[in-house]
Amino acid sequence: MSFLCATRMRGGYGGADILQGCDITVEKGEIAVIVGPNGAGKSTAMKAVFGMMSLREGSVVFDGEDITKLSPQDRVAKGMGFVPQTNNIFGTMSVEENLEMGGFLRRDDISVTIEQIYDLFPILREKRAQAAGELSGGQRQQVAVGRALMTQPKLLLLDEPTAGVSPIVMDELFDRIIEVARSGVSILMVEQNARQALEIADKGYVLVQGGNAYTDTGAALLANPEVRRTFLGG
Template sequence: MSFLLGEHMTGGYGAADILHDCSIGVEKGEIAVIVGPNGAGKSTAMKAVFGMLPLRKGRIVFDGSDVTALKPEERVVKGMGFVPQTHNVFTSMTVEENLEMGAFIRTDSISDSISQVYDLFPILKEKRKQPAGELSGGQRQQVAVGRALMTHPKVLMLDEPTAGVSPIVMDELFDRIIEIARLDVAILMVEQNAKQALEIADKGYVLVQGRNRFTDTGEALLANPEVRKAFLGG
């Protein structure tokens, strides 16, 4: 049983199902990546794991307990962190206030966590008094990840963290994500840049039309000729 596991997930927003018997799991300290063509239900699968999609079938197990019935905000309290793809920072608030809001559920002192985030993303320390809306795309993503880290989540879920950033910034973000995983955090992310993402992944899920198509280690998926041909451009 994985640390976080979405099992046999079936469901959608309306009458039609988007996910069909889809299963996704991740272990502590591991990076799991969901890849696949556009409209494969990658983000939907992740939202389902986080409780943002009503499921008709299947269940979500996290840290040994069934969380299927919990609302997203209740899962945050349990130790799940989520970084949405867009609108993932409070644009009118400063970087530091963003981090403070990330730690809203905590009642203990948060200054250690803030300096931890600043260690991870030094640029944020420089810009801590600036409204997050004034930052560049890559810096905003750092604020978004930093905000989610403030609760010390046991699992961090990232929905396309590198969407719209330059290749250099992308590499840097991936490096940071590896660092976070080393802190024994389970990382589940959806990525458009499949090749680069699978390179850092311990586990990869290739989804097609809401179904599991291939599941293997990142390395094995990269080496699989079928996957290469269909999803990685040769």
């Protein structure tokens, strides 16, 4: 069984189901990317994996354990980290205070992990005492990812990590995401910048109307003429 195995997920927010039986799997150390048109259920699928939306059908198995009924807090304790698209930092707190908040579940010395995050995102070391809300959009995203990494997750969930940032910053964030995956952390990412995300993806999912339209390696999806024409702009 895969490290993360979310199968036949069906559910929504009270009305009609948004997810229509979609499947998402991620292996250890793998970068998996969910792409697709607006309204396809990409973020909903990620929230279902993290327990922010109850499933009407289906299951989520993580590291060999069925966690379908667990709360998001319990999933963090099991080894999931989640970075939402918005409202993902404490703006009035300093960069370092944000990272310390990320380590609230830890009972060991968190200073080593903070230094690892500063090595990953050197600009945060420079701005460690600055209020996170005063940073640029890309730097705030680095704080958000860093705070999630403070929990020492086995699986990191990223919802639109490059939304609203410049192409240069997007490339830098993707480079750092590759570094995180190389350290052994699995990545599940929702991205609107589909072409660029698939370039770094080991596995890609194209969702349409809450279901799996295409599932393949990132390279194979980029080479698929139908995927290119329909979802990647040719």
